[in-house]
Amino acid sequence: MMRLPKFDYRVPKSIPDAVKMIGDAGSDAMFVAGGTDLYPNMKRRQQTPKTVISVTRLRELKEIRGDASTGLVIGSSVSLTELCDHPIVNRDYGFVADTARQISTPILRNMGTIGGNLLLDTRCNYYDQNYEWRKGINFCMKKDGEICWVAPSSPKCWAVQSSDLAPVMVAIGARVKLVSRNGERMLDAAALYNNDGIQYLRKKPDELLTEIHLPPRNGWRAIYKKLRRRGSFDFPVLGVAAALNLADDGSVRAAKLVLGGVAPAPIEVTEAEEAIRGTRLDREQISRAAEACYLKARPLDNTDFLMTWRKQMTRPFVQRALEELVHSSPRVA
Numbered sequence: 001m002m003r004l005p006k007f008d009y010r011v012p013k014s015i016p017d018a019v020k021m022i023g024d025a026g027s028d029a030m031f032v033a034g035g036t037d038l039y040p041n042m043k044r045r046q047q048t049p050k051t052v053i054s055v056t057r058l059r060e061l062k063e064i065r066g067d068a069s070t071g072l073v074i075g076s077s078v079s080l081t082e083l084c085d086h087p088i089v090n091r092d093y094g095f096v097a098d099t100a101r102q103i104s105t106p107i108l109r110n111m112g113t114i115g116g117n118l119l120l121d122t123r124c125n126y127y128d129q130n131y132e133w134r135k136g137i138n139f140c141m142k143k144d145g146e147i148c149w150v151a152p153s154s155p156k157c158w159a160v161q162s163s164d165l166a167p168v169m170v171a172i173g174a175r176v177k178l179v180s181r182n183g184e185r186m187l188d189a190a191a192l193y194n195n196d197g198i199q200y201l202r203k204k205p206d207e208l209l210t211e212i213h214l215p216p217r218n219g220w221r222a223i224y225k226k227l228r229r230r231g232s233f234d235f236p237v238l239g240v241a242a243a244l245n246l247a248d249d250g251s252v253r254a255a256k257l258v259l260g261g262v263a264p265a266p267i268e269v270t271e272a273e274e275a276i277r278g279t280r281l282d283r284e285q286i287s288r289a290a291e292a293c294y295l296k297a298r299p300l301d302n303t304d305f306l307m308t309w310r311k312q313m314t315r316p317f318v319q320r321a322l323e324e325l326v327h328s329s330p331r332v333a
């Protein structure tokens with residue numbers, strides 16, 4: 001049985017307390033919410049904070065306010081189950097609830113939070129192993145080693161961004177609020193991620209994620225399609241988030257296409273977005289967008305399934321996403 005290492009556990013009761021605690025604890029401290037990502041990582045000695053600061057008592061982080069006309073503010077500690085069940089989320093941002101329903105299992109969704117999901121550690125077959133397994137291959141660059149086993153000549157780690165909600169938040173232009181002792185700042189969800197498996201976030205370690213701001217709907221509709229081995233629970237090995245804003249005549253005013261599970265960060269495919277802007281999105285236009293996404297997806301051999309097959313699946317997944325979006329009611333998607 002894998003055991004947690006020893007660590008100091010702190011439970012602040014206010015946001016100022018929480019950011020002071022992490023500032024005082026220094027670089028060896030991390031926040032924890034549901035712990036469904038951090039605690040298994042600590043057991044495998046992938047992440048080894050000396051101080052763990054729980055955000056579970058911070059009531060402000062559990063609120064959801066607003067609606068489709070004003071935009072929705074979701075506290076970072078809202079659980080995935082609450083997201084799945086919340087009436088306004090389901091009524092006005094149904095694609096967020098649908099995406100949350102595809103994450104892990106019901107029990108893990110009771111514990112796991114939206115904030116923890118957006119800040120998930122990147123994943124790789126050579127990294128998501130216990131300490132002895134990793135020691136057996138002399139570790140890798142992401143933790144304790146020097147080489148990348150996936151791309152041995154690469155100076156960079158290619159561990160995969162595997163959050164289901166991250167590509168969706170990037171596609172709809174969500175923003176996140178980060179608070180530290182030095183004040184607070186708002187960041188586009190796209191700017192939260194860095195395309196490097198080790199330094200995968202642009203959030204500073206002492207910044208607390210407090211809120212996720214979804215923009216007003218303003219005619220946008222969105223959808224998420226996920227490729228995984230088991231439909232019951234598994235991380236995505238390809239995720240396609242698509243958002244469309246259609247004019248009254250059905251032509252595309254604006255589009256966003258973002259791929260997850262194929263790189264250390266969500267990848268926006270601007271080539272596909274430009275290809276379909278202004279068109280009526282018939283079968284040919286949809287194929288052009290799917291082709292652009294296929295060309296941009298460069299998965300490596302470090303997750304489940306063959307990388308060549310994952311790349312090929314980009315085409316039908318983008319096709320399905322766009323076809324369903326075009327034929328859906330904007331209220332539902």
Ligand SMILES: Cc1cc2nc3c(=O)[nH]c(=O)nc-3n(C[C@H](O)[C@H](O)[C@H](O)COP(=O)(O)OP(=O)(O)OC[C@H]3O[C@@H](n4cnc5c(N)ncnc54)[C@H](O)[C@@H]3O)c2cc1C
Nearest residue numbers: 033034035036037038104112113116117119163164209234
């Ligand atoms: C078996 C299994 C299957 C899974 N399947 C999926 C899946 O299919 N799709 C998917 O996306 N995820 C999956 N997960 C990952 C995880 O369960 C979810 O992503 C969950 O939402 C993580 O939330 P958490 O609150 O438990 O995160 P935690 O483990 O508490 O934290 C995750 C990270 O976020 C940081 N953090 C958390 N909250 C804050 C905050 N407020 N401010 C600053 N930093 C913070 C922590 O320091 C840590 O680095 C799976 C996990 C398991 C164990």
Ligand code: SF4
Nearest residue numbers: 124140148149157158
């Ligand atoms: S991509 Fe390379 S460096 Fe990164 S976790 Fe995998 S093996 Fe390690």
